[in-house]
Amino acid sequence: xxxxxxxxxxxxxxxxxxxxxxxxxxxxxxxxxxxxxxxxxxxxxxxxxxxxxxxxxxxxxxxxxxxxxxxxxxxxxxxxxxxxxxxxxxxxxxxxxxxxxxxxxxxxxxxxxxxxxxxxxxxxxxxxxxxxxxxxxxxxxxxxxxxxxx
Numbered sequence: 594x595x596x597x598x599x600x601x602x603x604x605x606x607x608x609x610x611x612x613x614x615x616x617x618x619x620x621x622x623x624x625x626x627x628x629x630x631x632x633x634x635x636x637x638x639x640x641x642x643x644x645x646x647x648x649x650x651x652x653x654x655x656x657x658x659x660x661x662x663x664x665x666x667x668x669x670x671x672x673x674x675x676x677x678x679x680x681x682x683x684x685x686x687x688x689x690x691x692x693x694x695x696x697x698x699x700x701x702x703x704x705x706x707x708x709x710x711x712x713x714x715x716x717x718x719x720x721x722x723x724x725x726x727x728x729x730x731x732x733x734x735x736x737x738x739x740x741x742x743x
Contacts, residue, residue, distance in 0.1 A: 606688075609631075609634070610631065610634045610635075613627075613652060618656070620662075626693075626700050629699050630693075631649070631653075632673060632674055633681065634689070635648040636677060641740070642740055646671065650670060653670060666716075666722045667723060667724055668722070668725050669716065672707055672710065672711070672728070675736050676699060678736050678739065679733075679739050680696045680699070682740075684696070710732075710733055711730060
């Protein structure tokens, strides 16, 4: 039940976020969709993009540590945060499922959204895992400009 884009995790948003933050969410449920949902929820909770990004970073690192995972990737984290922030501002949705229905491209396995922004080589680099690198194929949305509009 945890892997499907159409079948959300069994918890309500607040319960899901609490389980994530307390590192009690099952590792099997820590899918790409769960990453996007957590980031969307952190954006809902935060007053600024920067605050949300900090919560997202710290949360992923803490959760990964609780699972003995070393899978953190700074460029992917920041790129998705920027895309989620942009899409959330451009087409607001009241619920997670509405957001997902509007922006399924964020979780598409057939056409991963970051492939339109980054080359596979850049995303595979050690440097992009350790620090944010701007895309080499197409620019990401400018969150500062989007935030200024609202």
